Amino acid sequence: MALGSIRRVTPAELRRLVPAATERTYLNTATYGPASRPVVAAIQDFTDRWSRGVAEYLEWEAAAEDCRRLFAKLVDAAVEDVAIQPYVSATAGAIAVQLRPGERVVVDDLEYTSNLWPWLYQRDRGVDVTVIPAREGRVDLEVWLEAIGERVAITAVSAMQSSNGYRAPLARLAAATHAAGGLLFVDACQGAGGIRLNPVEDGFDFLAADSYKWMMGPRGMGYLYLSKAAQERFRPVTMGWRSGRHPHESYYGVDMDLSPSASRFDSSLSWIAVVGDRESLGLLTTIGAGRIEAHNLALAARFRAGLARLGQETDPFRPEEHSPIVAVHLPDGDAVVQRLKQAGVIASRRATGVRFSFHVFNDESDVDRALSALA
Numbered sequence: 001m002a003l004g005s006i007r008r009v010t011p012a013e014l015r016r017l018v019p020a021a022t023e024r025t026y027l028n029t030a031t032y033g034p035a036s037r038p039v040v041a042a043i044q045d046f047t048d049r050w051s052r053g054v055a056e057y058l059e060w061e062a063a064a065e066d067c068r069r070l071f072a073k074l075v076d077a078a079v080e081d082v083a084i085q086p087y088v089s090a091t092a093g094a095i096a097v098q099l100r101p102g103e104r105v106v107v108d109d110l111e112y113t114s115n116l117w118p119w120l121y122q123r124d125r126g127v128d129v130t131v132i133p134a135r136e137g138r139v140d141l142e143v144w145l146e147a148i149g150e151r152v153a154i155t156a157v158s159a160m161q162s163s164n165g166y167r168a169p170l171a172r173l174a175a176a177t178h179a180a181g182g183l184l185f186v187d188a189c190q191g192a193g194g195i196r197l198n199p200v201e202d203g204f205d206f207l208a209a210d211s212y213k214w215m216m217g218p219r220g221m222g223y224l225y226l227s228k229a230a231q232e233r234f235r236p237v238t239m240g241w242r243s244g245r246h247p248h249e250s251y252y253g254v255d256m257d258l259s260p261s262a263s264r265f266d267s268s269l270s271w272i273a274v275v276g277d278r279e280s281l282g283l284l285t286t287i288g289a290g291r292i293e294a295h296n297l298a299l300a301a302r303f304r305a306g307l308a309r310l311g312q313e314t315d316p317f318r319p320e321e322h323s324p325i326v327a328v329h330l331p332d333g334d335a336v337v338q339r340l341k342q343a344g345v346i347a348s349r350r351a352t353g354v355r356f357s358f359h360v361f362n363d364e365s366d367v368d369r370a371l372s373a374l375a
Contacts, residue, residue: 007038008286011295011360017283018216021361025345025369030162030190030325030357033216038279043218046275058248060271063278068263070281071223074215074289075188075207076198081231083265085238086222086273088189089114091208093121094237095154095185101126103153104182108132108139112162115187119156137164137315137327144169145176152182159191159207163351164315165300165325167195174203183230189213192223194296194324194359196289205230211273214359217280220273226262242266284360292360296324299358299367306371314353327353328374336374343373 009017020026020034035043049055064084072079085091096118099105105119109131119129132139132147148155155177160167174184183205188197193214197207207225211217226234236243236258243264244250245257258264284292303326307314313329330336333349340347340354347356347370356370 007283009283011287011291012363014283014287015361015363018361020346021366025366027356027358027362027366027370028346028348029194029214029216029359030355031213031348032219033193033213033280033359034361035218035276036216036280036283038283039217039276042275042279043272046272050272057271060274061247061269064269064274066278067221067274067281068223070278070285071192071215073285074281075192075225076200076289077207077225080261080263081199081225081227083224083226083262083267084222084242084269085208085224085265085267086210086220086270087114088187088208088210088222089118090238090267091206091224092118092156092185092187095206095234096122096127097237098234099125099127099153102128104128104130104151105154105156106130106132106144106147106152107156108134108144110134110137110139110161110163110166111156111158112187112189114189115156115158115185119154137161138166138317138321141169141172144173148173148176148180148182150180152177152180154182154185156185157187159186159188159195159197160323160325162190162325163355164327164353165323165355165357166315166317167321167323169320170202170204174205178203183227183233189222190325191323193284193289193292194357195293199225199227211277211280215277215280215284216359217277218270218273220270221277224262224265226265231262231265236265238267239264240268242268287360293324295360296358296362297322299362299364300324300326302364302367303356303358303370306367307374310371310375312374324358326356326358327351328356329353340370340373343369345370345373
């Protein structure tokens with residue numbers, strides 16, 4: 001697929017391309033986003049041509065540059081500020097190991113461990129890591145601001161929480177962090193592809209996101225946005241020939257002519273993931289992040305309203321803290337997940353709740369079917 005040949009789709013048309021959406025009620029994107037038929041076809045073509053030795057690896061490398069451009073478009077970023085980094089944990093770790101003794105990190109205890117342990121592990125090197133305890137599934141902005149204080153190196157938070165969908169006030173956290181001399185690190189594994197994210201409006205300095213959830217791509221592909229300040233403060237760690245100014249002239253030799261862009265932070269590629277991700281990102285970008293977010297939030301709101309009629313408890317978040325993830329607090333959640341599965345509704349158990357996640361291929365019939373199964 002060339003960028004100029006991307007098929008434009010509506011949410012309803014994308015739904016017809018996703019077998020998980022047509023064969024069952026799939027409300028589990030927060031665990032993994034289901035592959036669309038174009039993604040599957042691209043991977044099948046890859047394996048066929050790979051097995052017969054008729055492909056050129058350079059075309060897969062070129063496909064990665066398509067992916068970089070598509071992700072930049074999805075999050076309203078400049079392409080030169082996007083690196084290809086497949087995993088949040090590796091990205092956070094590469095930043096965390098460069099912090100100096102005495103520098104401060106502020107993070108909350110709701111975080112998925114990929115955005116918690118890399119920071120905590122630096123304590124024995126003298127890095128000061130403040131962990132904010134959450135209450136009722138969220139952290140008040142005032143608590144964040146007090147913890148950030150007048151001096152911080154990194155504030156780390158998720159765009160929306162994995163366990164319950166709490167959506168963080170990124171712009172306010174960015175402003176406080178910058179005023180204290182620090183940089184905002186956002187784990188958008190839950191978020192990128194499902195909600196609108198923008199480096200100017202949200203103010204983040206790092207945005208790390210794996211592709212296999214809301215971007216509906218294969219595991220093994222992911223991205224890292226770095227602000228200019230982040231690119232100046234931190235160095236690439238997982239370096240190789242892709243870090244070069246001219247990658248295909250950088251296979252050998254001691255002379256390091258690094259890329260002046262964020263591509264110097266690139267990781268090596270999983271080519272099979274690249275070809276699938278290009279298809280998925282191509283579909284999502286034709287719909288647009290703003291339209292996707294509006295669609296997803298509308299479905300989640302319909303679900304919350306239905307839960308209220310059923311007397312079911314969810315987290316007491318403010319409207320601006322809502323996301324496409326909704327956690328329902330139910331006794332014996334494992335049994336509920338199995339009962340839902342028998343009814344053709346796919347959700348997951350996380351923390352103290354049953355987690356439902358609504359994406360662009362879902363529609364109102366999915367919401368109503370899930371509510372009926374819970375009734």
